[in-house]
Amino acid sequence: MSPTLSQQLDALARNLIPAALGIVLVLLSTIPYSLPAFGPVAPNLVLMAVFYWAVFRSDTLSPITVFLIGLLQDILTGAPPGLNAAILVLVRIFAVSQNRVFRGKSFMVLWFGFVIVGLSSAFAAWLISAVYHMALLDPSPALFQAAMTVALFPFLVWLFSWTHQKLMPQG
């Protein structure tokens, strides 16, 4: 039995959730919180989302989508356009190629994988920015951001897996 139009639209909408969530997280991470406890450096919410969906539902987050989300992040934050786009595409490659390692294992394995992703993308961002600005930049803000991102990962994963189970039951 072929699905009706409304079922197809429904499935399409559900498959667009990761991309939409990615855009929302880009926007959320550009909000000026300026709470003293938060500091000027905000956690990289988009990185967590791309990693999660690439591991569990890479079919719903194509490389082009990841690229565009990264580009949006670059443009809105004023980073060199292409920096986060490239990093997120590379993170997707890593997550998809290693998804057997992470799927169905304990959360600690996933978290450990994300520590690697967080640290390597911080290093990549630092390296690319240094070349872009032709200056030796202080890497500590990137490390601080990576630490904060890794620390907040469990909360975001909880949110993503809730979305995943409630709104995207077929995957």
Added chain:
Amino acid sequence: MATRNGTRASRQAFGILGRLHRFAFLFLVMGATALMILSRTDNVIVDRVSVIVIDVFAPIMNILSRPAATVKEGVETARELVRLRQENIRLSRENERLLSWQESARQLAAQNEVLQSLLAYEPPPGARHVTARVVGDSGGVFVKSVLVNAGTSSGISKGQAAVTGSGLVGRVTQAGHRSARILLIIDINSRVPVLIESSRERAILTGDNSRHPKLSFLPGNAAIHQGDRIVTSGHGGVFPPGLSVGRVAIDESGTFRVEPFAGLDQLEYVRLVDYPRVETLPGPGKTRRASTVPAVP
């Protein structure tokens, strides 16, 4: 048979798709690199596209940033309540001090007016101000800039200075129709011609992404001390002269740095200064006309 052919065909198709997929990754990473190189060379198209994207998302960011601002105001109100008494004592002391300053300012203004009329002095053109709300922060690791919710439709253009009540914040680097990006004076790409207010010596305020930008190109024997006020010099004609910037702070390595007056971590509103640019270099035609040397007959 047909199904076996079908599976083989689909397997081949998957093989090709897989290879295309791999190429897609390569293509995307190369595309990202190309974009970075283009933006590094100040490509007009890259800049224009980013401005359009910012313009599209600025209204959404404007709405999203309001709850955050409200929470922040709540936290600040609670804090202020705690220190109310202390603050009151401090303010009344400051008020006394300011009243005496006001008195001397009035006297000086009157004196200034008299002297100006004596010299037939032509004052520089006045500046127009536009106030804008900060809707986006770079959250920035290696970039120090903010987005504001006003653009060319409110008279904002590239190069304008952004200030708060306390001092210089940065300058407009991208201006969309209803949004603009302000590069903060602490960003690694920021250079501002400044003066040491007391000695009138020139320097360039050079951002390095740290909280306190450096003072470069200071004369070797510059009379400069910790706590000296730094103001914009107006050289280059981009910024109006005399905007407060910050105070000199000497770091452990003996480098002269500036502690900005404006709280750059917690910007909420900024004023953009529309300053009529002064032509610093007259065109060749003008020079000839202005020449006082009489033409040789």
